[in-house]
Amino acid sequence: MKNIVGLMMLLFLFTNANAQETKAKKVNTVSFETSAICGSCKKRIEKELNYTKGIVYSELDLETKVLTVKYKTKVLDEAKIKKLVSDIGYKAGDVEPNKEAYNNLPKCCKKPGLCED
Amino acid sequence: MNKLFLILLLHLLPVMAQSQDKEKQLVKGKIVTINENGEEQAVPGAKIKWAQNPQMGISKNDGTFEIMADVLPDTLFIKFTGYELIAYQVEDPSIDYTFNLKEGRVLDGVVVLAENTNKHIDLRDPFHVEKIGQDELRKAACCNLSESFETNASVDVNITDAVSGAKKLHMLGLDGVYTQLQWENIPLVRGLSTSFGLSFTPGTWIQSIQITKGTGSVVNGYESMAGLINLELIKPTQGPRFYLNLYGNRFSRGEVNFHAAQIINKKWSTMSFLHLSHQQFETDVNNDGFRDNPIGTIAALMHRWSFNGKDSEAKFGIKATFSDKLGGQLGSNGNDVTIPSWGASFKAEHVELFGKTGIFLNKRPKASIGIVSQLKYHHMLNTYGLTTYEGTQKKAYLNAIYSDILGNTNHSYKTGASFIIDDYDQTYNGNNFLKTEIVPGAFFEYTFNRNDNFIVVAGLRGDYHNLFGPLVAPRLHAKWNITKKSALRLSTGRGLRVPNPYADFNGFMASNRLWVVDPNIQPEDVISSGVTYTQKFLTFNEVSSITVDYFYTHFLNAFMVDMDYGPHELHIHNSTATAFAHSAQAEISIKPTKGLELRAAFKYYDVQAEFNGEQRSRTFVPKFRTLLNAGYTTRNKKWMFDVTGNFVGKKRLPSLEGNPEEHQRALESETYWLLNSQLTHNFKRFSVYLGGENLLNVIQKNAIIAADDPFGSYFDATQIWAPISGFNIYGGLHFEIDQKEEKKPKNL
Numbered sequence: 001m002k003n004i005v006g007l008m009m010l011l012f013l014f015t016n017a018n019a020q021e022t023k024a025k026k027v028n029t030v031s032f033e034t035s036a037i038c039g040s041c042k043k044r045i046e047k048e049l050n051y052t053k054g055i056v057y058s059e060l061d062l063e064t065k066v067l068t069v070k071y072k073t074k075v076l077d078e079a080k081i082k083k084l085v086s087d088i089g090y091k092a093g094d095v096e097p098n099k100e101a102y103n104n105l106p107k108c109c110k111k112p113g114l115c116e117d
Numbered sequence: 118m119n120k121l122f123l124i125l126l127l128h129l130l131p132v133m134a135q136s137q138d139k140e141k142q143l144v145k146g147k148i149v150t151i152n153e154n155g156e157e158q159a160v161p162g163a164k165i166k167w168a169q170n171p172q173m174g175i176s177k178n179d180g181t182f183e184i185m186a187d188v189l190p191d192t193l194f195i196k197f198t199g200y201e202l203i204a205y206q207v208e209d210p211s212i213d214y215t216f217n218l219k220e221g222r223v224l225d226g227v228v229v230l231a232e233n234t235n236k237h238i239d240l241r242d243p244f245h246v247e248k249i250g251q252d253e254l255r256k257a258a259c260c261n262l263s264e265s266f267e268t269n270a271s272v273d274v275n276i277t278d279a280v281s282g283a284k285k286l287h288m289l290g291l292d293g294v295y296t297q298l299q300w301e302n303i304p305l306v307r308g309l310s311t312s313f314g315l316s317f318t319p320g321t322w323i324q325s326i327q328i329t330k331g332t333g334s335v336v337n338g339y340e341s342m343a344g345l346i347n348l349e350l351i352k353p354t355q356g357p358r359f360y361l362n363l364y365g366n367r368f369s370r371g372e373v374n375f376h377a378a379q380i381i382n383k384k385w386s387t388m389s390f391l392h393l394s395h396q397q398f399e400t401d402v403n404n405d406g407f408r409d410n411p412i413g414t415i416a417a418l419m420h421r422w423s424f425n426g427k428d429s430e431a432k433f434g435i436k437a438t439f440s441d442k443l444g445g446q447l448g449s450n451g452n453d454v455t456i457p458s459w460g461a462s463f464k465a466e467h468v469e470l471f472g473k474t475g476i477f478l479n480k481r482p483k484a485s486i487g488i489v490s491q492l493k494y495h496h497m498l499n500t501y502g503l504t505t506y507e508g509t510q511k512k513a514y515l516n517a518i519y520s521d522i523l524g525n526t527n528h529s530y531k532t533g534a535s536f537i538i539d540d541y542d543q544t545y546n547g548n549n550f551l552k553t554e555i556v557p558g559a560f561f562e563y564t565f566n567r568n569d570n571f572i573v574v575a576g577l578r579g580d581y582h583n584l585f586g587p588l589v590a591p592r593l594h595a596k597w598n599i600t601k602k603s604a605l606r607l608s609t610g611r612g613l614r615v616p617n618p619y620a621d622f623n624g625f626m627a628s629n630r631l632w633v634v635d636p637n638i639q640p641e642d643v644i645s646s647g648v649t650y651t652q653k654f655l656t657f658n659e660v661s662s663i664t665v666d667y668f669y670t671h672f673l674n675a676f677m678v679d680m681d682y683g684p685h686e687l688h689i690h691n692s693t694a695t696a697f698a699h700s701a702q703a704e705i706s707i708k709p710t711k712g713l714e715l716r717a718a719f720k721y722y723d724v725q726a727e728f729n730g731e732q733r734s735r736t737f738v739p740k741f742r743t744l745l746n747a748g749y750t751t752r753n754k755k756w757m758f759d760v761t762g763n764f765v766g767k768k769r770l771p772s773l774e775g776n777p778e779e780h781q782r783a784l785e786s787e788t789y790w791l792l793n794s795q796l797t798h799n800f801k802r803f804s805v806y807l808g809g810e811n812l813l814n815v816i817q818k819n820a821i822i823a824a825d826d827p828f829g830s831y832f833d834a835t836q837i838w839a840p841i842s843g844f845n846i847y848g849g850l851h852f853e854i855d856q857k858e859e860k861k862p863k864n865l
Contacts, residue, residue, distance in 0.1 A: 046754070047801070050753040050754060050755065051800075051801040055753070056752075056753065057751070057752035057753035057754075058753070059711075059752060063156070063158065070752075
């Protein structure tokens, strides 16, 4: 009996691993640094990305400014995601922000310390 | 002689050299702030300045700074926009200083809240304050303030009777009248509105709630005994430009909430709120012939203005509420006496003007003056069968607060004076009661703060009540951060309250008990002490916490509502017999993975007083309550799911001995589970929600005593210890349009 259970579990593990492998091809996770500054930057980026087709989720860590995006590889790739972030007005890894979008950001979301009196 | 001089000079030289050394000294340190996750974070770009020395500086990228000083000791100022100014007396340059910046700036005792949307307890606060943000409030989308505590363990909400639908808060096992309620430090329900006031504040108006257990600060008055609840309503600069909320439930209750905010310029902004709640059809789930909830309408509106100047700020506006509801037997109409059924009607009009002004004094960088004022008119006309109660309250309130530091931010104080006039005109079954209360008062509160780790707040206030003479309330609060992630708090203090029996216990009119009210009403007098301990810890990179607290409330003078004299009487009088409340609570909150939060709380009560000459447990107070809550948000924040279970312990019920057997009830209630749940789906611009309350369909059987004979002497609809209307299903939506980015004030 125990053997059977063990076997079944092994089988399950294998199929699971298989499933993950195929999944890994369908979805991918990418992380890169951004020029986000405050909570409102976080909200702005996450909201825009989370409602973009092909994105499973996006999370910005305010402390490190690193954005983590899980996406469907069929729809998007890393370069496209960086372009999306750039179009919101932020630096995405090595991609510079879209100038126009950057200019439209509130003052305090552009550079740290700019909110000084 | 010369030789002697030489020796003296030689001795002096090193001293002079030393003092020359002292003239140029380097002070080093680091500036940090605690972020949302309770972690320390360096603050670059903060301005550093001396009070006397001319040198200035700015913190580097890692938060460190170096600044020269010619003369020590001197006061060091650290300034960073959006954070409180720090003023610290530096004496010893050899120490490496660490300064902890706090978000928001303090004005007349209200800490302007940083964006922390969930529920948490701030480890820095000297008071034990639970903060509930908007995310937590949205977990239970319905409908007004009394429904905002569904996921909270510290506050219990109970319905007062089976007719009016009114709900009351309970804290520390004590009736809601012992909890002081205010909004933005303006009195909220006080005087005649204690029983119905909660339904006058719509849930969508609320930005956040702060719950203080035990006595609060003396700045807010002498009244907080079991607790102090402060609401922050949505400010024009924080709210969306346009907000719409629709709600409907299975009992045909529909609600509309509409807000609109306008930022006129950098200084001025304004916001309007409208709330409509209407129940069209009568429902009687428990088949006792009575409406489970009254039908009718509540309308509330508010219009507020904000001014944010460089050295001053002001808020003012108007708030108004109208309520017109009908309860009682199915088909009854409270206005029509020709229909021979037992009806109940609840009418109220409430209008208030409010103003708040804050002035920062430029010459003294930490000093400010705050003035809170309110004018209020409250009228209500309630009928319960043949019983009629009418009350009018006119009120003027003024509170002026001056706060400053004593040398440096280690020592600070608040002092000021308040003035209250309350004019009451009440009529109960043809008997008229008039009273005017005039209460001038003054207070002083000293705060000792050692690096935010150890804080002591000692306050004293004295009021002179025109009817009851001097009322003195000393209070002491202390907090110690034993480690960076834990806080131990102690509090003790006196609280006082002037009762208004007909208004405070209005719901008890839903019976044919004879009210025996002692005309010699005295203020209630309470000593409340407590100890709380909060420990935060990391689980899977997320902050979890454990909180345990114990509070003991001792009544020196208690205002008793005693049903134990017999089933046909209600005795209301002051009592100096032993009366107390023990309350112990333990709560754990864990975030096992991203997006998932689990909360469990257990609460134990032992609340006793003298009833009919005998020491007994207070009626309708459960022995314990357990709360279990699970909330899950998907990582893309599109779906939110929340489920809350409450297990409510047994309550002592008044004896109905003397009634015929069919009109008697058990002396103890049954335990029961209350289960609520809600699912929310967020779209980019709007969100929809679907929820259920009391999903296990718990209904108190035969809740109304002698429901078939409401005009007979056995009729009693006040013996309520569980829900009477069964499960509820509701749904609704939030829709909002944000402020345009460039119009938002730059600091928010």
